[in-house]
Amino acid sequence: MNVMRGSDWLAAAMKLSVISAFVVLLSACSNTVKVEHIEAFSIEIFSEKNKDGFYEQAGFKKVNSITALAENKNYTSSEIKMVVDYYDLDGKYVKSEIVHSKFSKSHITMVEDEDDRKKELQEPSTIIIPDDNLQNFRSSALSDDEKKQIKQHVLNLLDRL
Numbered sequence: 457m458n459v460m461r462g463s464d465w466l467a468a469a470m471k472l473s474v475i476s477a478f479v480v481l482l483s484a485c486s487n488t489v490k491v492e493h494i495e496a497f498s499i500e501i502f503s504e505k506n507k508d509g510f511y512e513q514a515g516f517k518k519v520n521s522i523t524a525l526a527e528n529k530n531y532t533s534s535e536i537k538m539v540v541d542y543y544d545l546d547g548k549y550v551k552s553e554i555v556h557s558k559f560s561k562s563h564i565t566m567v568e569d570e571d572d573r574k575k576e577l578q579e580p581s582t583i584i585i586p587d588d589n590l591q592n593f594r595s596s597a598l599s600d601d602e603k604k605q606i607k608q609h610v611l612n613l614l615d616r617l
Contacts, residue, residue: 488528494603495521496584501542515544518582520606533560537610541582552577554613573617583609 496519503514521538536557542550554577559570584602598606 488526491525493521493523494598494607495519495523496582496598496602496606498585513545515542515550516547517542518580518585520582520584520610522607522610530564531560531562534558537614539581539610539613541580547587549580552579552581554581554617556614556617575617577613577616581613 498516498518500513501515501517502511504511506512518541519538521536524535526533534557536555538555539552540555541552544550554575556573557571559568561568584598584606
């Protein structure tokens, strides 16, 4: 008959707990809902409130973005990667930015983590959005090919951060 010593029991118990933790993590990951949106749009920019308490339009911005969301019972996370071109009211180019923002929250420990990085560019950097349609362009009409182009373009520019 083979009798286990105390140290053998401890090693076996540690192996079993590591394997159990791994199985729990795998099962938690399988229930994760993931969503990715790829967009190209233009939107108005508003200034601070004026003396009468109204916001005034200050210009426009063109945006190419990838938004990724993931959620399960243990955590929620979001990641936004985007390229933004800023224009004044007359449609004159002002500046561009590459933005990468991450946020996550554990539903177990309630710990939140976020990271925001930006880099300014000196030339217009968005694609797909025509310059003559700043006020009305929305991404709802993007084809699958255009979404692939935007995704690749944004990821390539993010390498500059």
